[in-house]
Amino acid sequence: MIQEPHFGFVAAAYVIATLVIFGMIAIVFADYRAQTRALRRLEQARGRRAGEP
Amino acid sequence: MWSLANPTVFLALAQRALPWLAAATAALFAVGLWLSFAAPPDYQQGETVRIMYLHVPAAWLSSFIYGVMTLAALGTLVWRHPLADAAQKAAAPLGAGFTFICLATGSLWGKPMWGTYWVWDARLTSVLVLFILYLGLIALWRTIEDSGRAARAAAILTLVGAVDLPIIKFSVDWWNTLHQPASVFRLGGPTIAPELLWPLLVMSLAFTLLFLTLHVMAIRNEILRRRVARLTMIAAAQGDSLTLQLAAGAAKG
Numbered sequence: 220m221i222q223e224p225h226f227g228f229v230a231a232a233y234v235i236a237t238l239v240i241f242g243m244i245a246i247v248f249a250d251y252r253a254q255t256r257a258l259r260r261l262e263q264a265r266g267r268r269a270g271e272p
Numbered sequence: 273m274w275s276l277a278n279p280t281v282f283l284a285l286a287q288r289a290l291p292w293l294a295a296a297t298a299a300l301f302a303v304g305l306w307l308s309f310a311a312p313p314d315y316q317q318g319e320t321v322r323i324m325y326l327h328v329p330a331a332w333l334s335s336f337i338y339g340v341m342t343l344a345a346l347g348t349l350v351w352r353h354p355l356a357d358a359a360q361k362a363a364a365p366l367g368a369g370f371t372f373i374c375l376a377t378g379s380l381w382g383k384p385m386w387g388t389y390w391v392w393d394a395r396l397t398s399v400l401v402l403f404i405l406y407l408g409l410i411a412l413w414r415t416i417e418d419s420g421r422a423a424r425a426a427a428i429l430t431l432v433g434a435v436d437l438p439i440i441k442f443s444v445d446w447w448n449t450l451h452q453p454a455s456v457f458r459l460g461g462p463t464i465a466p467e468l469l470w471p472l473l474v475m476s477l478a479f480t481l482l483f484l485t486l487h488v489m490a491i492r493n494e495i496l497r498r499r500v501a502r503l504t505m506i507a508a509a510q511g512d513s514l515t516l517q518l519a520a521g522a523a524k525g
Contacts, residue, residue, distance in 0.1 A: 223319040225384040232323045232377040236330070239376075240482070243369045247489045254496035261503040 277354045279495045286492045293485040300478035307471035314468065323381040325471055328456065329479035330374035334402060335437055337367035337483060341409075342434045345427035355491065357423035358498075360430065361413055362490030366483055368406035375403060386450055394443035395451035398436055405433040419498075 223229070304325070314321035341363050347356030378396070379389045390396065409426050416422035444453045455463045462469055 225318065225320045228380045228384050229319055229322050232326055232380045235376045235380075236326045236373050239369050239373050243366060243486060246365070247486055247493065250493045251489065251496070254493055254500055257500045258496055258503070261500060261507065264507065265503065 279355065279498075282355060283492060283495060286488050290485065290488060293481065293488065297478060297481040297485050300474060300481055304471060304475040304478045307474055311467055311471045317385060320381060320384050321468065323377050324468070325475045327374060327377040327381055328472055329476040330370045330377060331399070332476055333479050333483055334367060334371035334374050334399065335440055336480070337363050337370060338402060338405070338430075338434065338437060340487075341367065341430050342437075345430040348423050348427040349431075355495075357419075357427070358491050358494040359487070360423070360426060362494050363487055364406055364409045364413070366486055366490065368403065368410065370479070370483065371399065371403040371406060375399060391450050393449045393451055394447040395440065395449050398440045398443050402433075402436050402440065405429075405436065409433075419501075 308322060308325040311322075313319050341360050344356045344360035344363065347353035348360065375396075378399075382391075383389050409429060412426050412429060413422050416425060443449060444451055456469070456472065464472065
């Protein structure tokens with residue numbers, strides 16, 4: 220297959236698709252981590268305030 | 273479906289469903305990729321036909337996702353479903369991603385087959401318009417600060433933009449285009465040889481499951497973002513500056 224004259228086009232298509240797909244997965248995971256971290260901090264702060272005299 | 277309107281119910285269901293969805297997606301991609309590279313080369317296109325296993329599923333998803341967003345837009349405007357705008361907002365970046373894959377792989381397939389990366393052909397142009405619509409919707413959500421107003425504006429723009437879907441589908445029939453006519457979803461059945469059709473169907477299913485998995489995850493993120501925003505507002509009302517500083521970095525998006 221590598222000897223195929225248009226191998227570069229096939230390889231480039233798979234590389235681009237892989238990068239975009241893994242990019243979307245990474246963004247969704249990073250967003251989830253950011254939101255859960257912020258939520259945890261806010262809830263902890265709320266708990267602290269509730270415990271204040 | 274209406275029970276899913278409760279964000280807490282949705283989060284619990286997502287928690288249970290996501291590992292299964294992710295595992296099924298990975299398994300289907302493994303099988304689909306193996307079938308794609310084990311399939312014989314096309315008698316005319318040779319090995320370049322393997323671009324089809326990425327291009328066609330991405331093209332199918334680019335329209336399918338916009339269809340999902342159109343239904344969600346109706347859910348926002350007509351039924352006032354509490355999660356409809358979250359579903360719509362979460363789908364737009366995924367739609368843009370898959371449409372970009374469709375355009376990029378199509379361009380890379382076009383050069384060896386047509387002799388050009390791009391031509392202002394009705395099918396290609398209407399898909400480019402779809403890509404711009406996705407980017408416009410993402411920009412709209414980021415521009416309007418009030419989430420309710422942003423959701424309504426985005427829903428209206430989505431419904432207006434839905435006119436592009438039949439144009440994309442029938443562009444190859446209505447105009448004389450360089451792009452080939454439908455060869456899978458057509459009256460009279462597919463015109464592709466079964467050796468090439470099966471890997472294509474498995475890859476299409478894998479792409480669809482990938483979208484479903486990422487969409488559920490992105491809706492979950494949106495629900496969490498709203499909780500962060502609500503708690504941040506409460507903290508602001510109470511004058512809690514430390515909490516606000518801690519949450520500021522993640523509340524955006």
